[in-house]
Amino acid sequence: MDGDRRYPGPQVCREHRGHSRRCTGAVLMISKVGVIGAGSMGTAIAQSISRRAGEVIVFGRRQAVVDSINRDNCNSRYFPGLRLNPNIRARLMGDRLDVVDCAAVVIAVPSSEVRSIVSAAHEDLAGKFLVTVAKGLEYPSLKTMSEIIRDETGNPNMACFSGPTFADEIAYGHIAGATIGAGGDPSLRATISDLFGEFILDFSDDIRAVELCGVLKNVYAIGTGMWDSVYSNHNEHYTFLNMCYKEMCTFLRAISLDEGIFTKFCCFGDFNLTANVDKSRNRTLGLMVGKKIVKTPYLESGVTFEGSRSVKGIIELAENHDIDMPIARFVYDVLSGNNNVRESVDGLIRKAP
Ligand SMILES: NC(=O)C1=CN([C@@H]2O[C@H](COP(=O)(O)OP(=O)(O)OC[C@H]3O[C@@H](n4cnc5c(N)ncnc54)[C@H](OP(=O)(O)O)[C@@H]3O)[C@@H](O)[C@H]2O)C=CC1
Numbered sequence: 487m488d489g490d491r492r493y494p495g496p497q498v499c500r501e502h503r504g505h506s507r508r509c510t511g512a513v514l515m516i517s518k519v520g521v522i523g524a525g526s527m528g529t530a531i532a533q534s535i536s537r538r539a540g541e542v543i544v545f546g547r548r549q550a551v552v553d554s555i556n557r558d559n560c561n562s563r564y565f566p567g568l569r570l571n572p573n574i575r576a577r578l579m580g581d582r583l584d585v586v587d588c589a590a591v592v593i594a595v596p597s598s599e600v601r602s603i604v605s606a607a608h609e610d611l612a613g614k615f616l617v618t619v620a621k622g623l624e625y626p627s628l629k630t631m632s633e634i635i636r637d638e639t640g641n642p643n644m645a646c647f648s649g650p651t652f653a654d655e656i657a658y659g660h661i662a663g664a665t666i667g668a669g670g671d672p673s674l675r676a677t678i679s680d681l682f683g684e685f686i687l688d689f690s691d692d693i694r695a696v697e698l699c700g701v702l703k704n705v706y707a708i709g710t711g712m713w714d715s716v717y718s719n720h721n722e723h724y725t726f727l728n729m730c731y732k733e734m735c736t737f738l739r740a741i742s743l744d745e746g747i748f749t750k751f752c753c754f755g756d757f758n759l760t761a762n763v764d765k766s767r768n769r770t771l772g773l774m775v776g777k778k779i780v781k782t783p784y785l786e787s788g789v790t791f792e793g794s795r796s797v798k799g800i801i802e803l804a805e806n807h808d809i810d811m812p813i814a815r816f817v818y819d820v821l822s823g824n825n826n827v828r829e830s831v832d833g834l835i836r837k838a839p
C-alpha cells in the first residue's frame with residue numbers, strides 16, 4: 487500500500503480501519519515527534535505515527551538514508567518499495583539531537599546502542615515523552631531499555647511499546663496489537679495512546695515486565711528455531727513451544743507486578759509471532775545455527791539479533807530469583823559453540839517438567 491501522497495495535516499483518526507480502539511476520533515495535538523533510528527522499526531513506526539502527528543523527524547546515521555527519505559520519500563536501505571508520507575523528514579544523527587520541537591521521541595535502535603545514543607543526547611531528551619521499542623537487556627547491568635534511558639536522562643516520562651509487530655507489516659499499514667508499558671502519569675499514557683492509535687493497544691503499569699516479555703520471546707524464538715532444526719513434526723514443534731511458554735511464565739510470575747501480563751500482546755502475542763514465523767530474525771538465527779549454516783561470528787553480520795545478546799542476562803536475572811531456565815541455558819549453550827544441537831535438544835526432553 488502506498489503511503490498517503492498528500493497530507494492534510496493532523497487528521498481525525500482512521501476510524502474506517504476499525505482497529506483503532508483507543509482512538510477517540512480527536513484531532514491530535516502532537517505537532518512533531520522524533521524517531522531515533524532509521525532502520526526497519528524506526529521507519530515503520532515513523533510511517534504509522536506520521537498519519538497522526540503533524541511531522542515526524544527520523545534520525546539516521548547514514549547520509550544516503552537521510553537523503554533518500556528527504557529527496558524521494560523512501561528509505562531505500564530498508565523499505566525500497568514503500569512511499570513514506572511526506573511529513574516524514576530525516577536528519578543525520580549527531581551526538582546532539584535537534585528534538586527541541588518534538589513532544590515525544592521514540593527510541594528505535596538496537597538495544598546495544600541505546601545507552602551510548604541516549605547518553606550523548608540526554609540534555610535534548612530531558613522533559614520529552616520517551617518511548618522505547620527496543621527489545622533487549624543490557625549486560626552485565628541486567629537493565630532494560632527504559633531503565634537505561636532513565637539512568638541517562640533522569641526523565642521519568644518513559645513508556646515502552648512491545649507486541650507482535652513485524653516492522654514491514656506495520657510499514658505497509660497492516661493491523662497489529664501492542665502493549666504500552668507506562669507508569670501512572672495519565673497525560674503520558676494518553677499521549678502515547680494517541681501516537682500509537684493505529685494499533686490495537688493494551689496497557690500495563692509494569693513497564694519492566696513488558697520489556698522483559700520482549701527480551702524473553704526473542705530467546706525462545708532462537709530456541710524454537712534450534713528445536714525445529716532437529717524436529718520437524720507439528721506435535722514436536724508445539725510441545726516445545728509449550729515448554730518455552732511455561733518457562734517464560736515461570737520467570738514472569740516471579741518478576742511481574744502485572745498479574746494480567748500473560749495474555750497481553752507483549753507476551754502471548756509476540757512470543758507466538760516470533761517463535762512460529764520464519765520472518766523473525768531470532769527464529770531464523772536458531773534455525774541457521776541449529777542446521778550449522780552459521781557459526782557464532784554471525785554477530786558481525788550487521789543483522790539485529792537481539793535474543794543472542796540478551797540470553798546470558800536473562801539466565802543471570804533468573805538465577806537472581808532462584809529460577810532455573812533450562813531452555814534459555816540450552817540456547818546460550820548452543821550459541822556459545824556447543825554444536826551438538828540434537829544431543830542438547832534431547833537433554834531438554836529428558837529434563838522436561
Ligand atoms: N524489525 C522489527 O520487526 C522489530 C524490531 N523491534 C526492535 O527494534 C529495535 C531496532 O531494531 P530494528 O529496527 O529491527 O533493527 P534494524 O537492523 O532494522 O535497524 C537498526 C537501525 O539502527 C541503526 N543503528 C545501529 N547502530 C547505530 C548507532 N550506533 N547509531 C545510530 N544508529 C544506529 C542502524 O543503522 P544502519 O542502517 O546504518 O545500520 C539501523 O538504521 C530492536 O531492539 C528490535 O528488537 C521491535 C519490534 C519489531
Ligand SMILES: O=C(CO)COP(=O)(O)O
Binds near residue numbers: 792
Ligand atoms: O520483535 C519482533 C516482532 O515483534 C521482531 O522479531 P525479530 O527481531 O526476531 O525479527
